[in-house]
Amino acid sequence: MAEPTPRLAPTAPSSQLLAAGQNDYRIDLLGLGRDALIAEMARLSLPRFRADQLWHWIYHRGVTDFNAMTTLAKPLRMALAETHQISRLAVSRRQESDDGTIKWLFRLADGNEIETVFIPEDDRGTLCISSQVGCTLNCHFCHTGTQRLVRNLTAGEIVGQLMAVFDDLSDWPSGRDDRYVTSIVMMGMGEPLYNYDNVRTALKIIMDEAGIALSRRRITLSTTGILPQMQACGDELAVNLAVSLHAVTDELRDILVPINRKYPIADVLQACREYPRATNARRITFEYVMLKDVNDSPADAEALVKLIAGIPAKVNLIPFNPWPGSVYETSSDAAIEAFARVVMRAGYASPVRKPRGRDILAACGQLKSASERLRRSQRQDQAETA
Numbered sequence: 001m002a003e004p005t006p007r008l009a010p011t012a013p014s015s016q017l018l019a020a021g022q023n024d025y026r027i028d029l030l031g032l033g034r035d036a037l038i039a040e041m042a043r044l045s046l047p048r049f050r051a052d053q054l055w056h057w058i059y060h061r062g063v064t065d066f067n068a069m070t071t072l073a074k075p076l077r078m079a080l081a082e083t084h085q086i087s088r089l090a091v092s093r094r095q096e097s098d099d100g101t102i103k104w105l106f107r108l109a110d111g112n113e114i115e116t117v118f119i120p121e122d123d124r125g126t127l128c129i130s131s132q133v134g135c136t137l138n139c140h141f142c143h144t145g146t147q148r149l150v151r152n153l154t155a156g157e158i159v160g161q162l163m164a165v166f167d168d169l170s171d172w173p174s175g176r177d178d179r180y181v182t183s184i185v186m187m188g189m190g191e192p193l194y195n196y197d198n199v200r201t202a203l204k205i206i207m208d209e210a211g212i213a214l215s216r217r218r219i220t221l222s223t224t225g226i227l228p229q230m231q232a233c234g235d236e237l238a239v240n241l242a243v244s245l246h247a248v249t250d251e252l253r254d255i256l257v258p259i260n261r262k263y264p265i266a267d268v269l270q271a272c273r274e275y276p277r278a279t280n281a282r283r284i285t286f287e288y289v290m291l292k293d294v295n296d297s298p299a300d301a302e303a304l305v306k307l308i309a310g311i312p313a314k315v316n317l318i319p320f321n322p323w324p325g326s327v328y329e330t331s332s333d334a335a336i337e338a339f340a341r342v343v344m345r346a347g348y349a350s351p352v353r354k355p356r357g358r359d360i361l362a363a364c365g366q367l368k369s370a371s372e373r374l375r376r377s378q379r380q381d382q383a384e385t386a
């Protein structure tokens, strides 16, 4: 029997409706998980294999034009193009550092902006993805923490960052050996476990073997330690976990990472001990920002290794990346080396993260703030000349 050509009215979730533009009421397929896409096809009286075909075009080939989907019959392509779309985030600004780091400021359909950063290294390329517009957690050393939380990103906006970067770097189709982006970290703006449902949908799309097919071993989710979602994250996604520790006493962590008042160090570390699939092959990463004379003494290092004893772990030491108005300074190289030596002697890898992209407002959230300042001053100029 011939497949009916669908005549449609949009009934997808409202968050999907306006993704590409506020006045575009076509249903956005970007960010629909597999089951949601199958359900959408069923709503159009289309068989399941149409969802498989679309999935391949959208997530394996990176195609946004239904007309280019040559495995679909022409009438179906035309019908879908009238009622559906596959959106892309708009690039608001793009900066490339001398060291190869690239930072994108993406403009969302509602005008909000988010940052995504690509960090190339000799043997891999890592994309740092945002999960929220702004952040509620106000970590004291973090520039994004100075921006108020506007909203959670949709699943489409999360996976859309990766896809827009694939477009920019010509990194389609998925599955090639010579890819630029080989791993992702959910470590950009926002606390991903405060937007867990959408992050889960987006990461399942990213891991799906018929599409982008990025292995869970190449995905790291970074959290301040939101206990209620940590276990679910391990059970449902089994991605690598990074925990923003940054201090060895609750007294200091209450200041640096204020959510510590709700989820203190001992409880977060206990959740790390119980994190599914934490093994020596898949260690938990503890992020530790090095702040001069605040948390960087050898005694702090000794306390740190005692705290994490028994957890398959490594410790990422992050030289603080100063931003205008921050009250902290970067630890000296000597202090960082001495700290790393103590951690290494205890048997933990303790790589020092190389400062990257310092010439391009690389501190998380800085580009968004600069863009907002620019728009404010343009509005002021316009008002003054009006």
Ligand code: SF4
Residues within 6 Å of the ligand: 135, 136, 137, 138, 139, 142, 143, 144, 145, 146, 188, 189, 190, 191, 224, 244
């Ligand atoms: S470090 Fe992460 S969780 Fe803390 S304020 Fe910055 S973006 Fe939010």
